[in-house]
Amino acid sequence: GAGVSQSPSNKVTEKGKDVELRCDPISGHTALYWYRQSLGQGLEFLIYFQGNSAPDKSGLPSDRFSAERTGGSVSTLTIQRTQQEDSAVYLCASSISSGNTIYFGEGSWLTVV
Amino acid sequence: GQQVMQIPQYQHVQEGEDFTTYCNSSTTLSNIQWYKQRPGGHPVFLIQLVKSGEVKKQKRLTFQFGEAKKNSSLHITATQTTDVGTYFCAGIKAAGNKLTFGGGTRVLVKP
Numbered sequence: 001g002a003g004v005s006q007s008p009s010n011k012v013t014e015k016g017k018d019v020e021l022r023c024d025p026i027s028g029h030t031a032l033y034w035y036r037q038s039l040g041q042g043l044e045f046l047i048y049f050q051g052n053s054a055p056d057k058s059g060l061p062s063d064r065f066s067a068e069r070t071g072g073s074v075s076t077l078t079i080q081r082t083q084q085e086d087s088a089v090y091l092c093a094s095s096i097s098s099g100n101t102i103y104f105g106e107g108s109w110l111t112v113v
Numbered sequence: 114g115q116q117v118m119q120i121p122q123y124q125h126v127q128e129g130e131d132f133t134t135y136c137n138s139s140t141t142l143s144n145i146q147w148y149k150q151r152p153g154g155h156p157v158f159l160i161q162l163v164k165s166g167e168v169k170k171q172k173r174l175t176f177q178f179g180e181a182k183k184n185s186s187l188h189i190t191a192t193q194t195t196d197v198g199t200y201f202c203a204g205i206k207a208a209g210n211k212l213t214f215g216g217g218t219r220v221l222v223k224p
Contacts, residue, residue: 042199042217098210099143099210
């Protein structure tokens with residue numbers, strides 16, 4: 001597909017379990033962002049990858065959150081020992097390079113019960 | 114760190130009226146972008162402003178970048194129900210590369 005693809009689209013998990021969220025950016029896009037959005041709220045920046053540079057992890061809320069981007073393409077956001085407050089939509093976005101328009105995926109809706 | 118603030122947080126508008134939402138950055142920006150998120154959807158790019166004092170129009174939407182490149186505004190004329198959603202501004206600071214989003218303005222239109 002031509003757009004940013006995220007999976008799963010919906011995930012219900014039990015408190016304490018680990019989850020992995022996947023993002024397939026648009027082909028050729030070197031910049032990739034992860035955001036978190038709670039219901040009715042704004043976009044909370046989590047992490048930013050740009051090419052081969054060290055990622056900007058300044059938005060990760062705790063050490064339970066981590067992300068990697070393999071081969072400069074697919075990215076995985078991992079949340080360990082999930083808590084109820086982790087329930088939100090996790091949005092991935094990519095751009096052809098830093099400073100350009102970013103394109104969002106449909107998001108992964110995470111519910112922790 | 115860089116902060117981008119948007120006001121108002123909420124905007125209730127009567128259909129047919131005009132309104133403006135404002136975006137202010139704590140640092141000088143190299144460019145500013147605007148996105149719209151419909152209820153239940155994801156943010157979608159609207160426009161990018163690069164030059165100091167730049168003004169761009171998209172039908173009923175007018176976007177402006179301040180002379181100091183630290184603020185921007187979005188003005189919507191003759192609001193329609195299709196304008197419902199959250200409007201986010203996002204800026205990249207001069208000599209930076211990461212896009213920082215404002216908190217968004219949630220627009221509700223009363224028919």
